[in-house]
Each structure stands twice: as C-alpha cells, then as structure tokens.
Amino acid sequence: MVKAILFDIDDTLFPSSEFAELARRNAIRAMIEMGIGRGEKELYEALMGVIRRKGSNYPNHFDLLCRKLGVKRPSRYVAAAVGAYHNTKTAIQPFPTVPRTLLALREKGYRLYVATNGEATKQWDKLIRLQIALFFEDVFVSEEMGEEKSASFFRKVLKDLNSRPGTRGIRPADCVMVGDREDADIAPAKAVGIRTIRIRTGKYSSTPSSADFRIGEFSEIERILNSLKTGKG
C-alpha cells in the first residue's frame, strides 16, 4: 500500500523553465533600462553563452557577461540585472492544482517528501515561496545526500525513511516518485522498485518514458493513488 510520495520540484511543482527564461529576459531588460547601450538580442545571446559555459548555478553570470562585453564600471548593470532576476525568481507560483492536490493527499494520510537535485537552502526557498513547504515532511536533496538523483540516491532515501518512526518498515512498492524527467526521476526510482508517475511538463515533456503512469496534469495523481488502493494499479 502506498504510504509515501516523493516529488521532484522543478517543472513538476512549478513551471521552473518558464520562470528561468523570464528571469533572464527581465534581467537583460533591466540592464538596458540602466543604460548599458546594447541590444536585447546581443545581451541575451552573450548571457546564454555564459550560462552554457558556467552552468546555471554559477553565482556571477552578470559580472562575467559585463566583462565579456567590455562594460566599464559594471556595478550598476550587475545590480539591475541581479535585482530583476531575483524579483522574477521570487514571484514563482505553483502549477495551479498543486496546493489543492497536496492538501488532499495529506488529508488522505500520505506522507509527502521532496526528492530533488540542487542546493538544500535554494530548494527549500522554492517550496517556501510556492507556499507549499508545510505539506512536506522532509526534502531529500542531492547536496545533502552526496550525489544527484540515481538508484543509489533512492536507496538512501528508503534507508532513511526506514530509520524514522512514522515510516519504519516501508518498502519500495509503498513509495511513489512523481517527476518530469526520465533520467533523473523515473529511471532511478524505478530501478529500486519505487512506483513512478511521469508528469508531462517543461522542456522534457515529449521525451520517452518508462514510468508506470503518465499524467498531463498534477491533480491526476489522486486518481492514480485511488486505483492503486483498490488494487487496480
């Protein structure tokens, strides 16, 4: 019987790709507003070059962008860009049926967790801004688990759950993993026997999947869990 449900965050609980794109656009527009004297297209392409080279978690994208473009006295443009970027990132909203569905799952007695790649504080910050942090017992995050989501990551999650009073004796088949990515969410969870639900959102929505269930909309999770309860899963 399903007792615990694990959720990915980005593009599962909220449209993170859309917000990241908008945040970059807003950052560039703020630099132009501050008088950097370059066009939006040039700035955007240069920024994407920086992101490709340094990864999306590098903290000084805009400093590097200004250096690359030979901008003198860059502080005002960096400040404008970072401010606009964060204003956008802090305005994140969940997919519309997420809060209601999480509440319904809690009411039915499921224990909810997050399984995510990234930095612990940054991932908690997202849950807090989405106003859904209180629904989750805990967050399993790669920074603290010592590795990105993989079969071994999910084995550690199961071991950890087995060491806690509320979930002692829990087996892989008592868990469900919900996520948008075959490589990071579905395949590794499935490999250790966890049930899997693939949500078709974000940039990976049309890639093939080996998930037990596929949904287009978050609230469909309830229906799947009901079917598992009545033995039809």
Next chain:
Amino acid sequence: MVKAILFDIDDTLFPSSEFAELARRNAIRAMIEMGIGRGEKELYEALMGVIRRKGSNYPNHFDLLCRKLGVKRPSRYVAAAVGAYHNTKTAIQPFPTVPRTLLALREKGYRLYVATNGEATKQWDKLIRLQIALFFEDVFVSEEMGEEKSASFFRKVLKDLNSRPGTRGIRPADCVMVGDREDADIAPAKAVGIRTIRIRTGKYSSTPSSADFRIGEFSEIERILNSLKTGKG
C-alpha cells in the same frame, strides 16, 4: 557656486536602520513559522550576537545562528529566514520627499552623486529598488575607492570629478555632501573643504555635528542650496 551634490545612502535616502530591524524580525518569525521550536526573544538575541561577532555584511548569519543553537537539518529554517529577510530588504522605500527633491535638484542643473561605504553592487541595488538610480551620475563606493569614507576618499572623489568633462575644474566649495553621520559623512568631507549638510535621521540623529547646515527633512536641501546661490550661505 554649488555644482555637485554628494549623498550618503543608508539613513539619508531611506530608513535603512528601520528596514534592517524589520528584516531581522521577519526572518526570525519565518523560522518560527517553519517550526524551529524556539521563542522569538531567544532567536533574536542569538542573531544579534552573531551580527555583533561577524559584522552586518557577513553572508551566513542564519547558518551560524542555527549551528549556535544546535538545530538539526537547518536548511529549511535558513531558507525561510533568508527569504523573509530579503523580501523585507527588497521592499525598501525612500524617505517620502527624496524622489521629488532629487528631481527638483536635477531640473535646477545640479549633478548628483552618491558617496557611500559598502559593496558597489549592493549599494546600486538599493538605489534601483528605491527607484532613484537614474537621478545619479555615479556612485563613489568604498569597495571601488579602496577605502571607507575619509578625507582621502573625498580627495579622490574631487580628483575623479575634475577628470570628467562635465565637472572639470570643480573645487571643493562647489560640492555639497549630505549625510546622517558626523564620522563618515560630515567630518571627512568638511576636512577637504566640501560643504556639508547633516540630516537628522536614523540611529545617529542626536549625536553632535560640525556640519555647515543641519536639517530634519530631506526637502530642506533645496532651501539651503537656494541660500548658497544668493550668497547667503
């Protein structure tokens, strides 16, 4: 004749002490909301201890606070605190007559600058959030000047202004420094011959001052500049 006006930022252009206090309070309340299980008084006092020891620009106050209190798995509390802190800090507003006064000064042909201690990007970020960044020609900030505000800092400012087309030949008496602190704003500017206006705001409002002029309200700057123009200053 006065041509250039230099402004301090914190507690001169906006009530920074008030916002810092509110940001700390909000951060602590967010940790409590997240379930840290400690009282507001205990948390506040521990936080102030951390700030006293590490200084206010140290980036990891809340990590250290959690470590000091022996909090296990602190990420969720750190995220809640940092989020609430930044939400408050990004909601800063100028003293009510500041934008109108800066606009009036620009219309009268004065060149406006900022002279401030701190990090360049952080200080620009404040001006941008206060929606007054466009009024200023430039920001002279200790991080980029290589020293905190002192007589030597202001000598460098004068030298820099003299090297720019719009302010070539400018003399100390053609400049006015506006700030709330005797030690950082008034005394060092006065020492190099810059005229000084002390604004009585924030936590230093009742300390003695050697300023040429003292005001309780930002808009009074206009009156003082008018009197200097007509030779009564």
